[in-house]
Amino acid sequence: MAGYDQTLRPFLWRAEKLYPDREIVARTHEGMVRTTYAGYADDVRRLAGALEAAGVGRGDRVGTVCWNHDRHFETYFAAPNMGAQLHTINPLLPDKQIQYIVEDAADTVVFVDPSLAEKLASAYDPDAFGSVERIVVVGSSVPDLDLPGAVDYESFVAGRDADYEWPELPGDQPAGMCYTSGTTGRPKGVEYTQQMLWSHTMAECTEMGLGLDSSDVVMPVVPMFHVNAWGLPFATTAVGGKHVYPGPSPDPSDLARLIEAEGVTVTAGVPTVWLGLLEYIEDNDVDLSALDRIVIGGAAAPESVIRQFDDLGVEVLHAWGMTETAPIGTVGHLKPDLEDTDYDAQVEKREKQGLVVPGLEFKVVDDDGEETPWDGEAFGELLIRGPWVTDGYHGRPEANESDFEGSWLRTGDIVTVDRDGYVEIVDRADDVIKSGGEWISSQELENVIMAHDEVSEAAVVGVPHEKWGERPVAFVVAAEGADRDRLVEEVLAMLDEEYPDWWLPDEVEFVDAIPKTATGKFSKKDIREEHADPSLVENSAPERRESGD
């Protein structure tokens, strides 16, 4: 059928036409920046013209290594609307993973923030970056670093007019890409087509999604390299809301100031961010009167956070999702008949990951492949499918084999579903650690530790941590006679060479043996039960994160 496909283009068109004066505000390296949809749409067209002049064509990938700001947001519409693919890169990853990702995606142009240029230069490898013809530094000058082909943003767009004509695109045109590194092994690329981003946007805007409308002032604190800041830049544009971008490494005082000054009504991020804000609010006067709701996801929203924000008159919407689901899958809205139950019962529901959003289907399957009953107790793996759920990884047939069952995505999350249909995550099938909303691969760390000649065995597990959710602790069986203090130093130095410091275990504990399963594998469950005491990491995690998540 000749017709009209589901693409991102009409969202920008509508915002520009209906809300030309609505603002897009960003905290940047150069101070606060303000524009409007009218100005933004011109900038986006100018950028598309510059990308085209730089040789970016239909199906090419445009990488970004940027925090949350207006220029990053420009790439969100410029690349997809011209038929290219926006590939957001997580700067918190180890260099090796960034190399793998850039090579696998074959990015042609990469945008980088001045404050992340050093990280990109450290990851830069001429072979892995062979496809990269231009690096655009989102600032007024190019830092003196080894970044071949680097040009500053203004020079890149100089001389371009805002008259770029968007092409007609098919719904199956790849528009976005994001790598997930949750599981062990190489990161896996998830591609988002125009249609996937369109349908995710529409679902996110609905009441049973995040209920956005044009009166909303939306501040995504979740990084724009995490599944398109959970789709909020697209959804906010679709409804004509005001955008507020908190820029590089916002701390709680920056967030509080932006909420107050810009009248933020909706914000979103991982639990660590909100624990920080709550702590700040305890000691400082913060006017939260504009703030209506906070979307918490990426890791479980703690009950105390839900209750404290309720006391402050701000609703917590607990949401679950994954890179593969673009990301929103479930949201913890209360069903109408639960509105009348007592407060504690309501909080109990809202602590769960929530109700599947309209448009998706899910099922829960036990070890025997049987669907589990919705009784709140029987558990199994969550499988999900729908218009914005990916049906395969980029160039990874082996992962497609293991992670999909027909049209169903196997999420790796072990869940229960109660009689009301609320999904609750009770465990993860994969052996990974999530700290402050970012993955740490325990197996990668173990491999390095076990390469030390005086280590016989090592297992790294996530230990519950109040602020970060989990922190890694290494349990090590040392060779006889080893000098333990020296061993710890050497092991940490080995890890430090390959991984960012927030990956390093907070503690290295010596044990006589690592508990094993019947098949001889490390039993992480037993290690956690026997050894993983939260007091091990209570005071240990330094302020090592660069990002505000």
Ligand code: ADP
């Ligand atoms: P994101 O960038 O949103 O963290 P990932 O694909 O990296 O996406 O991680 C997805 C995984 O994070 C899920 O499979 C689940 O294990 C975990 N997760 C996401 N949201 C929640 C939540 N609300 N509660 C508990 N775990 C969550």
